[in-house]
Amino acid sequence: MNESLLESLPVGLRELAKQHLPDKPVHIPTPEERDQRERELSRRLTKQMEIQKAMVYLDKSLWPAGIPISFNFADWKPNKQQDQQRAREIGNKAWMVTKEAEKNGAFNVVLLGSPGTGKTSLALAIANKLKQDMSWSWMFVNTTELKALVEAQYDAYDVKQRIAKIKRAMTEVNVLILDDFGTEGGLVSRIMDRDYKGAHSNLQQLMYEVSNARFGKPDKMTIVTTNNSNKELNRIYDPKIVSRLVTQNKAHRIAFNGMSDVREMEG
Ligand SMILES: Nc1ncnc2c1ncn2[C@@H]1O[C@H](COP(=O)(O)OP(=O)(O)OP(=O)(O)O)[C@@H](O)[C@H]1O
Numbered sequence: 147m148n149e150s151l152l153e154s155l156p157v158g159l160r161e162l163a164k165q166h167l168p169d170k171p172v173h174i175p176t177p178e179e180r181d182q183r184e185r186e187l188s189r190r191l192t193k194q195m196e197i198q199k200a201m202v203y204l205d206k207s208l209w210p211a212g213i214p215i216s217f218n219f220a221d222w223k224p225n226k227q228q229d230q231q232r233a234r235e236i237g238n239k240a241w242m243v244t245k246e247a248e249k250n251g252a253f254n255v256v257l258l259g260s261p262g263t264g265k266t267s268l269a270l271a272i273a274n275k276l277k278q279d280m281s282w283s284w285m286f287v288n289t290t291e292l293k294a295l296v297e298a299q300y301d302a303y304d305v306k307q308r309i310a311k312i313k314r315a316m317t318e319v320n321v322l323i324l325d326d327f328g329t330e331g332g333l334v335s336r337i338m339d340r341d342y343k344g345a346h347s348n349l350q351q352l353m354y355e356v357s358n359a360r361f362g363k364p365d366k367m368t369i370v371t372t373n374n375s376n377k378e379l380n381r382i383y384d385p386k387i388v389s390r391l392v393t394q395n396k397a398h399r400i401a402f403n404g405m406s407d408v409r410e411m412e413g
């Protein structure tokens with residue numbers, strides 16, 4: 147503190163000033179420094195809010211039998227398959243799709259093939275990588291679980307509230323995994339039956355609204371895993387829904403043909 151200023155103070159006050167005022171002159175930030183500080187603070191707050199929002203979406207996930215699954219690209223082991231070369235190609239295609247989305251923005255992806263071949267696993271690997279590299283939020287919705295929720299007690303107030311929250315998250319989240327899409331349609335033999343009516347209208351309505359809101363948005367990727375053919379999917383759901391969810395772009399369709407059921411081999 148300025149010495150002459152200190153001297154000019156009454157003795158009592160001088161002692162107090164010595165004890166409490168800083169030795170060096172206080173630096174008053176320039177407008178540029180203030181702006182810089184505010185920008186930094188706002189960047190940190192936005193990041194914090196994004197992290198919290200991402201957790202809210204993930205928390206709305208519907209896992210098979212309620213049990214969350216975790217899988218990353220590093221967990222993909224081609225030697226679990228007899229045709230290791232093919233398993234390697236499939237893993238590479240999933241990786242390339244992820245890199246393309248990182249570079250050019252989101253698009254839909256479909257992983258199709260028979261049970262136990264690793265579709266859900268690679269869908270999770272893509273979502274985790276996009277979260278890691280791009281901070282994209284993601285959630286997992288097993289369609290069988292969604293069907294159970296929608297059909298069971300649609301009229302019960304708490305269930306209705308829960309479905310509304312899930313639907314909102316499904317609409318807003320960056321990466322939506324629609325797992326086992328089509329399984330809710332039941333047995334293939336029944337789906338192709340002449341009297342087959344398709345999925346429940348509440349489920350169709352929800353799927354339509356979600357798929358329509360997400361379609362073509364550069365920050366919304368929908369990853370579908372399915373055991374069903376396009377023909378079957380078009381009988382379970384209105385073709386408008388299928389065309390908005392299941393891409394026909396070959397570069398974004400990952401077919402698991404030639405793969406065997408790892409679950410069966412491990413079990
Ligand atoms: N190449 C692989 N490397 C490591 N684990 C694998 C691989 N392929 C499959 N698995 C494991 O096998 C099990 C079945 O895989 P997953 O659930 O991904 O199959 P799916 O194709 O989604 O089956 P479904 O059609 O029945 O849903 C999982 O535990 C998964 O982690």
Ligand SMILES: [Mg+2]
Pocket residue numbers: 265266267325326371
């Ligand atoms: Mg699966």
